[in-house]
Amino acid sequence: MELIWDGIREAARLWWAGDAEIIEITLRTLAISSAATAIALLIGIPLGAVLALRRFWGRGLIVAAVNTGMGMPPVVVGLIVALILWRTGPLGDLNLIYTPTAMVVAQLLLSLPLVVGFSLASIQSVNPRLIGQMWAMGANRLQVLWLLIRETRLGLLAAVMAGFGAAISEVGASMQVGGNLAGETRVLTTATVLETGRGNFEVAIALSLVLVVLAFLVNLVLTGVQQRRFVS
Amino acid sequence: MNSPSDTHLQVRDLIIQRGGVNVLKIDALDLPRGLVTVIIGPNGSGKSTLLAALQLVLHPSRGTLTLDGQPMDADPVKTRRRMSAAFQEPLLLSMSVQANVELPLRLRGVDRQARRESAEHWLERFGITELARRHARQLSGGEAQRVSLARAFASQPEVLLLDEPFAGVDAPTREGLIEDFAEIVSEARPTTVLVTHDRDEALRLGDYAVLLIGGRVRQTAAPADIFERPADRAVAEFVGMENVWEGRRSESGVYRAGGVRLASTARSIALGAPALLCVRPERITLTHTTDSAGNEFRAVVRAIRPRGPVVRAELTSSRLELTADVPVTVWHDLGLTIGDEAIARIAPADLHVIEVSD
Numbered sequence: 001m002e003l004i005w006d007g008i009r010e011a012a013r014l015w016w017a018g019d020a021e022i023i024e025i026t027l028r029t030l031a032i033s034s035a036a037t038a039i040a041l042l043i044g045i046p047l048g049a050v051l052a053l054r055r056f057w058g059r060g061l062i063v064a065a066v067n068t069g070m071g072m073p074p075v076v077v078g079l080i081v082a083l084i085l086w087r088t089g090p091l092g093d094l095n096l097i098y099t100p101t102a103m104v105v106a107q108l109l110l111s112l113p114l115v116v117g118f119s120l121a122s123i124q125s126v127n128p129r130l131i132g133q134m135w136a137m138g139a140n141r142l143q144v145l146w147l148l149i150r151e152t153r154l155g156l157l158a159a160v161m162a163g164f165g166a167a168i169s170e171v172g173a174s175m176q177v178g179g180n181l182a183g184e185t186r187v188l189t190t191a192t193v194l195e196t197g198r199g200n201f202e203v204a205i206a207l208s209l210v211l212v213v214l215a216f217l218v219n220l221v222l223t224g225v226q227q228r229r230f231v232s
Numbered sequence: 233m234n235s236p237s238d239t240h241l242q243v244r245d246l247i248i249q250r251g252g253v254n255v256l257k258i259d260a261l262d263l264p265r266g267l268v269t270v271i272i273g274p275n276g277s278g279k280s281t282l283l284a285a286l287q288l289v290l291h292p293s294r295g296t297l298t299l300d301g302q303p304m305d306a307d308p309v310k311t312r313r314r315m316s317a318a319f320q321e322p323l324l325l326s327m328s329v330q331a332n333v334e335l336p337l338r339l340r341g342v343d344r345q346a347r348r349e350s351a352e353h354w355l356e357r358f359g360i361t362e363l364a365r366r367h368a369r370q371l372s373g374g375e376a377q378r379v380s381l382a383r384a385f386a387s388q389p390e391v392l393l394l395d396e397p398f399a400g401v402d403a404p405t406r407e408g409l410i411e412d413f414a415e416i417v418s419e420a421r422p423t424t425v426l427v428t429h430d431r432d433e434a435l436r437l438g439d440y441a442v443l444l445i446g447g448r449v450r451q452t453a454a455p456a457d458i459f460e461r462p463a464d465r466a467v468a469e470f471v472g473m474e475n476v477w478e479g480r481r482s483e484s485g486v487y488r489a490g491g492v493r494l495a496s497t498a499r500s501i502a503l504g505a506p507a508l509l510c511v512r513p514e515r516i517t518l519t520h521t522t523d524s525a526g527n528e529f530r531a532v533v534r535a536i537r538p539r540g541p542v543v544r545a546e547l548t549s550s551r552l553e554l555t556a557d558v559p560v561t562v563w564h565d566l567g568l569t570i571g572d573e574a575i576a577r578i579a580p581a582d583l584h585v586i587e588v589s590d
Contacts, residue, residue, distance in 0.1 A: 133323040136287050137336045138313035138387070151326055 003201060010202030011209055019206075026210050029187040032100050033168040036107035040115045040163045045156065048119025049145055053131070066120070069113025078173030081106045085177060098179035103187070106173035111163035118162055122155025123148055157226040161219055168215055188214070240265035240423040241286065241391065246295030248281055256281045256447040258295070268417060268424040270438035270455055274470055278447035279427040283395050286425060287317055299391065313340055315391040316384040320400045322376035324368035329360070329379050332368055336387040354382040357416055374405035381413060385420060392422040398433060410436065431459060431472065443467055460512070461498075461584050468510050468586070474555040475511040480504055487585065490552030494527045496583035508586040515582040516556035518545065518566060518574045527578045533568050547576060
């Protein structure tokens with residue numbers, strides 16, 4: 001019990017002192033996970049919309065793949081990305097292994113199925129006659145997509161939260177493709193694993209609390225947006 | 233009414249299939265500019281399919297649709313921006329009433345000020361100015377349908393496509409809404425295509441009517457003409473012509489059906505030629521006293537069915553079976569019960585004659 005209290009006290013001290021390393025790791029974590037989530041949204045929402053609105057050969061296969069991807073173990077994704085980016089791998093020449101970019105790619109692959117799946121479900125729940133009305137009002141393709149995003153914003157914000165949550169909380173893939181290099185690819189999750197292994201529980205607790213508070217704040221903002229009544 | 237010079241929308245050789253079956257097959261249909269064309273027909277007759285084709289949301293297997301002589305599908309978005317639509321469901325988006333009404337203009341890139349002015353104008357015309365800031369989800373069914381119609385008018389469309397927009401609204405609200413709509417549409421005069429299954433709506437709002445049965449056009453005429461003078465038996469049955477008797481012309485303007493002699497002022501057919509003789513049930517008068525004018529014959533009451541403001545009586549005369557709708561007050565004065573005899577009277581002008589081949 002004392003171990004835990006000591007850990008929490010030390011964590012508070014590190015926060016209060018504005019520990020440079022923790023701040024740096026936190027900002028890197030935010031940058032990598034936000035980039036992965038943003039790209040996942042840019043690809044995932046239109047893809048979800050296409051899967052929800054169009055019937056084409058192979059659609060069922062893609063939806064099944066998306067559903068599988070939603071529960072894909074991060075270490076498997078990490079292994080796949082590592083094999084592709086490994087120096088002797090197909091994209092080895094790009095020299096991306098053990099870089100933040102490789103971590104963005106891995107986190108993107110983890111959050112993309114969630115964004116596609118949530119978008120597909122929310123857009124599919126829109127009354128098809130309402131979509132007909134959008135066309136009848138003279139909307140072009142982009143405008144219909146814009147109106148659909150607007151109309152399903154509650155569900156899509158759930159997609160954002162799920163995508164960001166998956167990205168920021170995973171550790172296996174980041175470790176495999178980032179290498180947990182100090183000052184380069186160390187993020188909150190990988191740093192927590194490292195410090196726990198070293199027995200530096202106070203640092204591990206401090207890092208974990210930052211992670212939890214960060215996830216909470218991001219979700220608090222998104223929930224606020226989601227639940228806000230639209231008036232204008 | 234339907235001369236080529238004032239045709240706005242034109243349908244030619246249109247075939248729409250579903251599961252390999254023709255659900256709509258129209259050889260030629262011209263919709264007049266600035267008038268209200270009502271599309272009527274039984275369920276599954278292709279009314280909504282025709283409207284969906286005009287909205288370019290259904291792709292025909294064959295045929296052309298033209299607007300002012302230009303193919304409508306050449307640039308679907310451009311064509312749709314000359315039209316607007318409202319349906320049985322209001323289909324409002326999750327935004328304020330004002331934003332909903334402004335939306336078609338926003339999609340057309342109209343500036344904020346002009347959008348606001350137009351929305352305010354149409355909200356005022358439909359008597360719902362006070363709802364402008366309300367969220368669309370907070371409206372009653374009647375209010376939502378008014379917003380939907382205001383939105384349809386906001387872009388000042390050349391063509392207005394309406395699919396039973398008054399059907400989902402309760403009766404008293406509906407009455408007021410139809411009244412306001414009739415006034416607004418007669419001022420704005422868009423070319424209007426209104427799908428309806430309601431006879432009163434068709435008669436009140438329609439300048440011109442198209443009757444579809446089984447995906448084909450069976451009759452085009454003024455709405456009253458279709459209801460009073462159906463072109464064939466199927467149309468007669470659909471428009472509620474409960475009395476359709478097989479007969480023959482026996483002399484000039486006189487026909488015989490089921491042993492009864494009936495005079496008609498309808499266009500005469502060849503002597504001895506077979507015909508279907510049709511009378512609407514509300515056009516048959518039951519009485520106890522004879523009158524020299526019109527067709528009169530004795531009939532025995534077989535069944536009595538109260539139907540709101542009227543009593544539907546089924547009677548037999550000779551070999552003729554007839555159905556009459558009698559206002560409740562008149563029925564009480566007659567004091568008829570099953571098995572009683574009454575005199576049925578039909579004015580020659582109310583007896584419609586359909587020529588049929590042997």
